[in-house]
Amino acid sequence: MTGYIVKRLLQLIPVLIGVSIVVFLMIYLIPGDAAEVIAGPTATAEEITNIRIKLGLDQPAYVQYFRYMSGVVRGDLGYSFQTGQAVSEAIATRYVNTFGLALFSALIAVIIGVTAGIISAVKQNSWFDHICMSISILGISAPTFWIGLLLIIIFCVELKILPISGLSGQLWTWDGMKHMILPAITLGFNSSAMIARMTRSSVLEIIHQDYIMTARAKGLSEFIVIMKHAFKNALIPIITVIGIDFGSLLGGAVVVESVFAINGIGRLMVQSINARDFPMVQGTVLVVATTFVLINLMVDIIYAAIDPRISYK
Amino acid sequence: MDTLLKVNSLKTYFYTIDGVMPAVDDVSFEVMRGETLGIVGESGSGKSVTALSIMRLVPHPPGRIVGGSINFKGDELLTKKEYEMRMIRGNKIAMIFQDPMTSLNPLFTIGDQIIEALVTHQDLSRREARDRAIEMLKLVGIPSPEKRVDDYPHQMSGGMRQRVMIAMGLSCRPDLLIADEPTTALDVTIQAQILELISEMKQKMNMSVIIITHDLGVVAEVADRVVVMYAGRVMEYGSVKDVFSMPLHPYTRGLMDSIPKIDVNEDRLKSIEGTLPTLTEKFKGCRFKDRCVMADRVCHEEEPPIVEIDNRQVRCFKYI
Ligand SMILES: Nc1ncnc2c1ncn2[C@@H]1O[C@H](COP(=O)(O)OP(=O)(O)O)[C@@H](O)[C@H]1O
Ligand code: SF4
Ligand SMILES: [Mg+2]
Numbered sequence: 001m002t003g004y005i006v007k008r009l010l011q012l013i014p015v016l017i018g019v020s021i022v023v024f025l026m027i028y029l030i031p032g033d034a035a036e037v038i039a040g041p042t043a044t045a046e047e048i049t050n051i052r053i054k055l056g057l058d059q060p061a062y063v064q065y066f067r068y069m070s071g072v073v074r075g076d077l078g079y080s081f082q083t084g085q086a087v088s089e090a091i092a093t094r095y096v097n098t099f100g101l102a103l104f105s106a107l108i109a110v111i112i113g114v115t116a117g118i119i120s121a122v123k124q125n126s127w128f129d130h131i132c133m134s135i136s137i138l139g140i141s142a143p144t145f146w147i148g149l150l151l152i153i154i155f156c157v158e159l160k161i162l163p164i165s166g167l168s169g170q171l172w173t174w175d176g177m178k179h180m181i182l183p184a185i186t187l188g189f190n191s192s193a194m195i196a197r198m199t200r201s202s203v204l205e206i207i208h209q210d211y212i213m214t215a216r217a218k219g220l221s222e223f224i225v226i227m228k229h230a231f232k233n234a235l236i237p238i239i240t241v242i243g244i245d246f247g248s249l250l251g252g253a254v255v256v257e258s259v260f261a262i263n264g265i266g267r268l269m270v271q272s273i274n275a276r277d278f279p280m281v282q283g284t285v286l287v288v289a290t291t292f293v294l295i296n297l298m299v300d301i302i303y304a305a306i307d308p309r310i311s312y313k
Numbered sequence: 314m315d316t317l318l319k320v321n322s323l324k325t326y327f328y329t330i331d332g333v334m335p336a337v338d339d340v341s342f343e344v345m346r347g348e349t350l351g352i353v354g355e356s357g358s359g360k361s362v363t364a365l366s367i368m369r370l371v372p373h374p375p376g377r378i379v380g381g382s383i384n385f386k387g388d389e390l391l392t393k394k395e396y397e398m399r400m401i402r403g404n405k406i407a408m409i410f411q412d413p414m415t416s417l418n419p420l421f422t423i424g425d426q427i428i429e430a431l432v433t434h435q436d437l438s439r440r441e442a443r444d445r446a447i448e449m450l451k452l453v454g455i456p457s458p459e460k461r462v463d464d465y466p467h468q469m470s471g472g473m474r475q476r477v478m479i480a481m482g483l484s485c486r487p488d489l490l491i492a493d494e495p496t497t498a499l500d501v502t503i504q505a506q507i508l509e510l511i512s513e514m515k516q517k518m519n520m521s522v523i524i525i526t527h528d529l530g531v532v533a534e535v536a537d538r539v540v541v542m543y544a545g546r547v548m549e550y551g552s553v554k555d556v557f558s559m560p561l562h563p564y565t566r567g568l569m570d571s572i573p574k575i576d577v578n579e580d581r582l583k584s585i586e587g588t589l590p591t592l593t594e595k596f597k598g599c600r601f602k603d604r605c606v607m608a609d610r611v612c613h614e615e616e617p618p619i620v621e622i623d624n625r626q627v628r629c630f631k632y633i
Contacts, residue, residue, distance in 0.1 A: 209415065210410055210412060210415040210416040211415065211416055211417055211418040211419075213370065213410065213416070214410065214416045214417065214418070214426075214478070214481075215418070216370055216402070217368055217370060217402055217403060217407070217408040218402065218403035218429065218430045218433065218481070219399045219400065219401070219402035219403035219404055219430070219433050219434060220399070220403075220429070220433060221399060229418050229421075232418075232420050232421075233418070233419070233420060306420065307419070307420060308419075308420065308465045308467070309419060309465070309467050
């Protein structure tokens with residue numbers, strides 16, 4: 001197991017280098033260059049050239065890349081063209097909000113999805129099963145912004161029990177939590193539907209396996225048969241869905257952050273793209289992409305922890 | 314000898330979209346203490362469903378026990394509550410299955426899976442249960458059991474896994490072991506070892522065994538008496554000695570002819586031509602009629618009852 005984790009960590013290095021190269025090159029695909037943006041529309045060609053030299057933009061791409069990366073490994077992602085703030089600093093506060101939102105909604109999605117999925121499988125074709133599966137179709141097909149607006153109308157406008165929008169301060173406060181509930185449900189609804197369906201089909205498949213009959217023949221209660229023997233086996237496809245979903249939760253956060261006016265990394269990314277604030281764009285994309293990669297690693301390690309056949313070759 | 318298990322007129326039907334399938338239809342037999350009973354018949358004749366009925370583990374839906382009685386040590390099993398059955402399963406009656414590659418949970422160590430059976434039924438600490446598990450592994454012939462106890466199933470061969478299944482089944486010292494085709498999925502050389510192990514364990518633990526197989530050769534090797542099943546019915550039932558020296562039912566004779574014989578040099582094994590009938594409501598006559606070389610008019614009209622002759626039961630018009 002330890003060997004497996006070390007191996008996976010080593011495999012991470014080329015992936016992360018690849019990610020950083022792609023993120024770095026991305027800037028070259030955007031029309032215009034940083035010097036023009038900084039210099040402003042009225043600048044002369046000479047001014048632009050000076051800025052270009054000052055920023056090192058006249059250097060070959062690989063030199064620029066190594067210069068950028070030597071900053072990255074020290075936690076220095078450059079400075080915003082717009083505000084002059086350190087990119088790492090700007091990202092840090094917003095990252096907490098977005099990651100918290102994704103985590104919160106993943107938690108909601110897992111609890112609801114797994115519970116509903118198991119009950120639906122065990123009580124296959126019952127009214128509970130039918131209702132759950134109908135709701136989950138809605139959950140999968142309804143767009144996030146629509147769900148978000150619907151929830152705002154119900155809970156904020158009609159019932160007036162939750163604040164409409166605008167998490168600007170700290171997430172981990174009571175006020176922050178109240179601001180987080182609706183966005184988290186909005187974001188988690190789709191995932192919980194996916195997780196519920198995956199859990200159901202996975203448990204249904206597993207309960208027909210021979211070892212489930214062995215477990216019953218041992219005299220175990222149905223609860224232990226399902227929760228220990230069936231569920232642990234069903235977990236592998238479920239973890240896969242949770243991993244993929246957590247990634248898309250981070251991506252989906254862009255929409256939800258806009259609908260609920262949350263000061264997160266998704267909004268920061270959109271704002272900096274609009275402003276052509278290149279260091280900020282690079283920084284946010286790099287951080288989000290790295291998070292994706294790390295989540296994948298986590299999923300792989302969880303697989304190996306669940307299934308001894310994975311780390312055994 | 315006293316009776317341990319008495320199955321009487323057992324009926325287990327499956328209710329599917331294609332209609333009602335009488336998988337086990339009016340099946341009766343007894344298992345004495347210390348005896349090995351063989352249940353033989355080709356695939357689909359209702360052997361596994363009979364075993365699952367005894368365990369009360371028939372998948373429902375679509376299956377259901379619709380009639381008969383199963384008496385175990387003087388107690389009726391068919392009226393027992395689910396929690397009462399749980400105290401019998403794995404404790405008084407253990408069952409092992411055909412495919413050792415799939416009957417162990419891949420995500421738990423074999424020790425874990427044996428310990429689970431022990432702590433469910435006996436007042437043991439985990440520590441004590443672990444020692445008992447190691448003891449059982451040793452008893453079934455697993456080398457260095459104190460190490461293998463922490464192995465996962467995928468680290469063992471098929472034969473070893475079947476030994477583990479046997480160790481698990483016997484860990485609570487059951488009165489009855491039901492082995493459903495325990496050697497079918499194994500290599501020929503391993504088959505003999507597993508059969509030998511079952512016989513040896515039966516002696517050591519003083520229990521009864523029901524061994525289910527499609528191979529009369531297996532019955533000849535280990536069983537005292539045999540039930541020949543076909544399409545949900547008992548066709549012949551008697552001591553192995555009697556049945557082998559003089560099979561009465563045409564189906565039993567067909568099965569006998571399909572046992573490979575070492576001394577006879579045949580190109581091909583004889584096998585009974587045809588397949589199991591589809592039992593719809595309209596089905597009439599003897600269930601074996603379409604494949605029977607001795608079938609005549611009456612066989613197509615009516616079904617023969619099971620009758621007793623010379624300490625043996627047989628279901629065929631030729632003996633009425
Ligand atoms: N889960 C099931 N659903 C529907 N029919 C079943 C099921 N299990 C068994 N049967 C029916 O019962 C018959 C006997 O099955 P089984 O007892 O498994 O045969 P075998 O003698 O090979 O062990 C099968 O031919 C099938 O028609
Ligand atoms: S009753 Fe008729 S068809 Fe059935 S086994 Fe006997 S002879 Fe054959
Ligand atoms: Mg079978």
